[in-house]
Amino acid sequence: MKKILFLFFLLIITGCDVQYNLTITNKEEVKENFYVYIDNKTISNNSMTVDEYLDYYSNLYTNQSAYNNIKITTKKGNEVSYFLVKNNYKNLDEYIKSYTFKNMFSDADIERVGKYTSFMTSNNVYLEAVENGELLSEQAKYDSFKISIKFYNKLANHNADEIDEKNNIYSWNIQEHSSKDYIYFKLSPEIRYDVMIKDYILNNLLAIVIAGGLILIITFCLIYVAIKIKKNNEI
Numbered sequence: 001m002k003k004i005l006f007l008f009f010l011l012i013i014t015g016c017d018v019q020y021n022l023t024i025t026n027k028e029e030v031k032e033n034f035y036v037y038i039d040n041k042t043i044s045n046n047s048m049t050v051d052e053y054l055d056y057y058s059n060l061y062t063n064q065s066a067y068n069n070i071k072i073t074t075k076k077g078n079e080v081s082y083f084l085v086k087n088n089y090k091n092l093d094e095y096i097k098s099y100t101f102k103n104m105f106s107d108a109d110i111e112r113v114g115k116y117t118s119f120m121t122s123n124n125v126y127l128e129a130v131e132n133g134e135l136l137s138e139q140a141k142y143d144s145f146k147i148s149i150k151f152y153n154k155l156a157n158h159n160a161d162e163i164d165e166k167n168n169i170y171s172w173n174i175q176e177h178s179s180k181d182y183i184y185f186k187l188s189p190e191i192r193y194d195v196m197i198k199d200y201i202l203n204n205l206l207a208i209v210i211a212g213g214l215i216l217i218i219t220f221c222l223i224y225v226a227i228k229i230k231k232n233n234e235i
Contacts, residue, residue: 018145020104023199026152026191028117030089032100037082050076058083092119105182115189116156124174124181145174147183152196157186168195 020034043053054074061083062072071086089095096108105121112118148171159182160170172183201208 020145020147022147022149024092024149024151024153024187026196028091028187030092030095031086032089032095032098033084033086034100035082035084037080039080040077041079043081050081054081054083061085092117117187118157118184119186120184121182127174127181147172147174149185150195150199151185151187152192152199153187154190154192155185156188157184159184167198168192 017037018034019037021032023031025031038053040050043050048056054076058072058074062070069087073084073086075082075084087098087100089098092110095101096105096110101108104125105123106125108119108121110117110119148169150167150169152168154168155170158170159172161173162171163169164171170185174181
């Protein structure tokens with residue numbers, strides 16, 4: 001039997017949507033996070049409260065030895081709740097060896113020629129399972145699965161379904177009847193500094209606000225002291 005996407009332990013009931021996000025930096029570091037959205041009404045039909053469901057399945061995931069270094073958080077909403085899983089990898093080579101990746105695509109080819117890097121996955125495991133009737137059950141099907149990758153480099157080529165040029169995000173939609181079951185992109189050496197700076201600010205917003213506040217306070221104090229000294233000298 002072919003491997004089935006490991007996320008399916010979360011998707012044991014229908015009505016789930018998966019949003020899988022990556023950020024690939026200019027040094028080919030990979031930052032991974034994915035959301036599994038579940039309708040609260042669907043959870044209540046599973047003989048569990050929303051809190052019980054989120055707690056049980058987040059623990060089930062983190063107790064797997066292959067995933068003991070990931071970070072998982074949950075969020076209970078009024079109508080929809082979700083799991084958020086995060087992980088980081090030193091480079092693309094390390095990323096394609098991860099259990100998460102291997103249960104989506106099994107493998108990928110990475111080719112570096114000069115300053116260009118080409119990345120092509122194998123066929124999607126989920127779509128192969130659907131086509132060959134090898135899903136564990138009909139309940140293992142999800143409503144939608146979207147893979148979005150933010151790049152710090154411009155792309156020389158790709159086969160993405162959607163493009164957000166402003167944020168340099170490329171997306172692939174994995175659906176049961178999709179004709180595209182692999183991901184391909186080619187990194188160019190040209191860097192999108194605007195995306196890098198925006199990400200840095202967003203990721204360090206609290207520290208930047210605190211540092212900015214301290215600078216303003218120190219500046220104000222120095223001005224106040226300078227004014228006081230000037231007044232004392234004038235007396």
